[in-house]
Every structure is written in structure tokens, then in C-alpha cells.
Amino acid sequence: xxxxxxxxxxxxxxxxxxxxxxxxxxxxxxxxxxxxxxxxxxxxxxxxxxxxxxxxxxxxxxxxxxxxxxxxxxxxxxxxxxxxxxxxxxxxxxxxxxxxxxxxxxxxxxxxxxxxxxxxxxxxxxxxxxxxxxxxxxxxxxxxxxxxxxxxxxxxxxxxxxxxxxxxxxxxxxxxxxxxxxxxxxxxxxxxxxxxxxxxxxxxxxxxxxxxxxxxxxxxxxxxxxxxxxxxxxxxxxxxxxxxxxxxxxxxxxxxxxxxxxxxxx
Numbered sequence: 243x244x245x246x247x248x249x250x251x252x253x254x255x256x257x258x259x260x261x262x263x264x265x266x267x268x269x270x271x272x273x274x275x276x277x278x279x280x281x282x283x284x285x286x287x288x289x290x291x292x293x294x295x296x297x298x299x300x301x302x303x304x305x306x307x308x309x310x311x312x313x314x315x316x317x318x319x320x321x322x323x324x325x326x327x328x329x330x331x332x333x334x335x336x337x338x339x340x341x342x343x344x345x346x347x348x349x350x351x352x353x354x355x356x357x358x359x360x361x362x363x364x365x366x367x368x369x370x371x372x373x374x375x376x377x378x379x380x381x382x383x384x385x386x387x388x389x390x391x392x393x394x395x396x397x398x399x400x401x402x403x404x405x406x407x408x409x410x411x412x413x414x415x416x417x418x419x420x421x422x423x424x425x426x427x428x429x430x431x432x433x434x435x436x437x438x439x440x441x442x443x444x445x446x447x448x449x450x451x452x453x454x455x456x457x458x459x460x461x462x463x464x465x466x467x468x469x470x471x472x473x474x475x476x477x478x479x480x481x482x483x484x485x486x487x488x489x490x491x492x493x494x495x496x497x498x499x500x501x502x503x504x505x506x507x508x
Contacts, residue, residue, distance in 0.1 A: 275387040277336040278443045280455070282376040285328040293362055293371040294330060299505040301359030306334065308355075309348045311341070313389055314507050315440070317403060317500035331405070331500055333441070333457070335389045342379070380443025380455060385424040391508045392438045392459040398502050402460045403440075409453045409494040416452035419491040420444055423454070426488065431478045432458065437469055440508070 285291040303314055315333040319325070336342040349355055356363065362371045382388065394401060410416035423429050423442060432439055442456040460466040473479055482488070502508065 273387040274337070275382040275384065276389060276441075277339055277342055278380040278382065278389070278441055279332075279334045279336065279342060280378040280380065281332040281334070282378075283330040283332070284373045284376070285330075286373045288328070290371050290373070291328050291330065293365070295503070297359045297362035297371065298330070298332065299503075301355050301362070302332075303505065303507075304358070305349055305352050305355035306345075308352060309345070311336065311345075312507065313391055316503045316506040317405075318503060320402070320499040320501055330503075331498075335441075376449065377447075378445055378449075378455070379447040380441075380445050383420070383424055383429065383442040383444065383454075385429045386439065386442050389441050390439065392440055394438060394459055394461055396461045398504060398506075400462050401501050402463050402466045403500045403502065404458050404460070404466060405455065405498040405500055406457070407450065407453050407455045407496040407498075408492045409450060409496075410491055411493045413452050415491045415493075416444075416454070418488060419454065422482070422485075422488045422491060426482055426485070427478065428482065431473065431476065431482070434478075435469060435472050435476065437473075 283294055285294070298316055303316070306312075306314055311334060313335055315331075317331040317333070319327060319329050336345075365371045392403075408419060410419055429439070429442060437458040438460070440457040440459060443454065445451055445453050445455060458469075460469060
């Protein structure tokens, strides 16, 4: 279930490089920025969800790891009263676009994968294993070029993983919001307040653009709410949100609460 918010950011003009929480050593210029594919499966029935769940656990993730793709996240929607939507989210990091482009060929050549996943791979048109798949391709932010696995160690079922999508009204405003996260210091503030971000990605291919996405992780709902209160009340955010140049760079936010499956890497 998506919770939809609308926000407008107000501000006053100061150079990003004079921001008190921007520092050159925070940037990881030497690291190559990763790419992320977010696959979102939607299901009509429990049978479809079960088939795809089994395929991901027993065939897809093991095959990706044989191709040296690691740190794969698999998540489900947190249950909400009267919500019947069934989805699975799969987050895959790639070291390069070439690795992404060669994935399907690598899978087809993997006989273990083809055999283990045959119920899903060879499903009939009368009984497909899902309703639809949405795919989003992202490039990691400059100030967090590689994925960070969450340090949380509490029960998986209790965790709150928060996936956010920020839409911008135009490409220019989108670039401005990217600057706000990077040079402006928004990522640095999230890090300081221990939001345990897994990734920040600028969407380069998707059905809703221009937009960016990121994921933060918390032990439970109480922890999540406390962290966001600390963020909103922080002097750093009050100063950053008062910067004139960043006004109106986000027009719409989608928030999705998810939790990791027992076979997710984090």
C-alpha cells in the first residue's frame, strides 16, 4: 500500500558548498557508482505469490549469486488492515550497466536455475505466476555510490523498511533535489541520525519520472517514528529546508512500508 503525501520545500539562498554538513571527505569519488534494479511483482492470488516466492528463494537468488551478484533484498508489504494488495519487491545491485545487460543471458545458460525455477519459468498463459512486473532502473547517488547493508539484527518480521519515491515537477527541479541530497548534506544528515539507509538512487528508467528513490531501515515502527521526528526537528534540516534555491524541488512523495523475507540478504 502506498501512502501519498504532497510537500513543498521552502528556503533561502546559500551556496551548497558552504553548507555546515557538507564535507569533501564524505564524498566517495574514488568509488564507482552502482546501479539498482527494483522489480515489483503484483499478484492476484495467493497461489501466484507462493509460486513466485518459491522461485525467488530457490532459483533466482541462488542463480544471481552464482553470477557474483550479491546483497539482494526481497521484501513484502507490511500488512495493513483491510489491505488486500499482494506485492513482492526485489532490489538487485549491479556493479555496472554491462552486468545488468548480461543478466538474462547468464540466467538462461544456468541449467540449475532453469531446472529449479521451471514451475515459474514455464508457467502457462492460463496460470501465470504474477499479474504484472514493474521494473525501475536507478543509478546510485554520488555521496553514497554503493549499497550499505543495514546493521539491524532484530526479528525480520518486526522491522520497518521504508521505501520512498520523490517526484519532481521538471528535470531541472529533479537535478536540484539531487544536489540537495548530495552537496546540500541531506544524505549526511540521514547518516548522522542513523537512518540506516540501504541505497539512494536516481531513476534513469521507470514509469514515473523524474524521480529518485531511497530506502531506510528501522527496528520497528516506534523507532521509525522517533527517527523522523529527530530529522524534522534537527537544526540541520531546519537550515537546509530554509535554502531558497531548493524551493519546490519535490512535488509528490510515495511511501511504502515493507519488511524483509526470511531469505532476503538483509
